[in-house]
Amino acid sequence: MTTTRRTILQAVLATAAAAILPPPLKGAAQGRPPATKPIPSTGEALPVVGLGSWITFNVGDDPVLRDECAAVMAAFFDAGGRIIDSSPMYGSSQDVIGYGLEKLGRPSRLFSAEKVWTSSGDNGPAQIEESRRFWGVPRFDLLQVHNLVAWEEHLKTLFEMKAAGQLRYVGITTSEGRRHDLFEEIMRTQPLDFVQITYNVVDREVEDRILPLARDRGMGVIVNRPFQQGVLTQRLEGEPLPEWATEIGASTWAQFILKFIVSHPAVTVAIPATTRVDHVRENLAAATGPMPDEATRRRMAAYVQDL
């Protein structure tokens, strides 16, 4: 009796939801899990689309916006996402992530990616501990030296933490092509698990040296600013997607760009940031379905360049 009533109620709610909500995107609709790639240093599988938090999650004490961020995180984990990236530089983002994790019952699939960002190596450990408390995690999966700030001192700390079992992976970050010479130098000399750089269908400088070097050195690659902080998606909004986009399973420009990025053999994961549940679903759906091969990737870049 109860079961029947509940079943009917569920059916009614599902119909109502179907009437109100936009149809889910391909991929998510079929409930397909996102494609994964192995972290080179351990073989651990990571879904190829993650979640950034710069600006989007810096909502301070605003209770409405904190819940919106938690809803984005919920949709992210629902769709099979794992890696969330933040930094002490991002205002209240760390705190908001902690709030979301708590609200969602601390999803076990979380892969926490944080950064250390302070000009003094001595302040590193205290800052890392503060970040950890914000997230409310026992330890971080990955800590990265943000923009190479005081990188020598911080890397020493991070490698020590890793050796002591207080951290699983160590990395460095840059963005928009800054300090690539030094970046490569550190890649060549330090046993990093991850590097984080900017890469997308128009910002392709890393293809020349950094991505090949990451492959050679067995380092995972995290891609930031996949949408140029929204500038690229906005620019392409009015342009038509090529007909052959369906062949690679991209139904929007965001998916087109993400598929371009994560199909590069050296890339492990792209971490787009968003304030919107529909966007996070769309982004995770890009990690499902067919992926472009090398020839198609060239075609994709050429198509965008010609627009």
Place this chain on the structure above:
Amino acid sequence: MPEWWTYRLEDFLLFSPRVYWRMFELHNAAVWPLQIPALALGAIILVWIVRPRQWPDLGSDRLVSIILAAAWVWVAWSFLWNRYATINWAATYVAPAFVLQALLLLWIGSLRGRLHFAADRTVRGVVGLALFLYSLVLHPLVAPLVAPLAGRPIQAAEVFGIAPDPTAIATLGLLSIGAGGAIAWLLLAIPLAWCVVSWATLHAMGASESWIPLTAAGLAVLSRLWPRIGSGALR
């Protein structure tokens, strides 16, 4: 910062415009109904600068300085330190500057009695009165007036003594009226710097209101750099 020339103004913006504007709504709700006494104190200052008062032990000039100083400390503590700093860590470095401004006002205005707030018909007097009136009456209306464009309600109004911009603009106005010589520059430095910071923030957000703090700062500086007309009568 390495390769600083590769950074744009927008790269330093840590939050979205939506979060920034909603912050004023949240802040107003949190401190309500303090807006009413704040505006009332502003109105009293207005009366005194038009008609300065002198009681046996105390003149209105010193009281204006005390009210202004209180506004700066309050904005430093309640807005910059407790509110704005949650989305912009740089605000924690600005809050002490606001406290310093309050101390300068107390010391120079209230203790030493070096400020005389009597609006006259000099360029500086008129510009000062206009800036003060603007900060008190018009600035809070900017949010609801541009609301059809920006979608911001009256609840997001930026009020003198509660939010930093109108407090800084009001101070620029009052100092235009009340401060002379080198002391004026000492007292103007922090409000002017804040106006530039606010301009940069709003500009990076793409907000058309960015010209407001910049214009206020420009008027305060221009009216002062114009010595002959600045100190002479308008007619």
